[in-house]
Amino acid sequence: MGLRYSAKPVVAAPFGLTLGGGCEVSMGADRIVAHAELYIGLVEVGVGVIPAGGGCKEMLLRCGDAMQAKFAKIPPQARWAKVIDGGPFPKVQMAFETIAFAKIATSAKEGQEFRYLRPTDKITLSRDTLISEAKQEVLTMAKGYVPPQPADKILVPGRGGFYALKSAIEGFRARNMITEHDAVIVLKLAHVLSGGDRPVAGTVTEQQLLDLEREVFLQLVGMEKSQARMQNMLMTGKPLRN
Numbered sequence: 279m280g281l282r283y284s285a286k287p288v289v290a291a292p293f294g295l296t297l298g299g300g301c302e303v304s305m306g307a308d309r310i311v312a313h314a315e316l317y318i319g320l321v322e323v324g325v326g327v328i329p330a331g332g333g334c335k336e337m338l339l340r341c342g343d344a345m346q347a348k349f350a351k352i353p354p355q356a357r358w359a360k361v362i363d364g365g366p367f368p369k370v371q372m373a374f375e376t377i378a379f380a381k382i383a384t385s386a387k388e389g390q391e392f393r394y395l396r397p398t399d400k401i402t403l404s405r406d407t408l409i410s411e412a413k414q415e416v417l418t419m420a421k422g423y424v425p426p427q428p429a430d431k432i433l434v435p436g437r438g439g440f441y442a443l444k445s446a447i448e449g450f451r452a453r454n455m456i457t458e459h460d461a462v463i464v465l466k467l468a469h470v471l472s473g474g475d476r477p478v479a480g481t482v483t484e485q486q487l488l489d490l491e492r493e494v495f496l497q498l499v500g501m502e503k504s505q506a507r508m509q510n511m512l513m514t515g516k517p518l519r520n
Contacts, residue, residue: 326504
């Protein structure tokens, strides 16, 4: 959040494997100048936790922006939802699918499709000039830069959205598409993205989403099966499906 709302512009220059926390740091910047052969993603579910460095919050905001851009192209009389971003649930579902299935983009272009990069972020083919291009970008942005303001009215679906996602999770589990502990993790992710224990749809602030992220992260860190996933990743470099 310090990066996101700094008085000075911040440009990230990711390359190679930019996973988990590295992805979150990049998403916290004002702009990304990425190497074309970038591998980027929020992969925390594989090690037993959820993104808790702003990843859930930022992905939800970006999915909202994507839905808004999509709905803006539809004539008002043809829209199935009154609000221009499709209502509180579609963006939550979109963010949930990206994080819960730990989608990894295998290029910077695919990173834009998964919303790890914004449409305004830049891609370079040259690894050698990546840092110099990012430096030039931040110097250009510094001229007349105005810091963004935190969002304080993020529409979320509340318990209705949570139970819709819970039903989908139970279906995945019944078909053995996910493990027992996968289900525990992504159910807690659904709790965060739907806005916590809200009985009905309403608005939350960025800080409230960050608080939910951290609360759930700490709950998962204390679980034996999450700790087993972390240990297995450290010892073998491979995710444990428990």
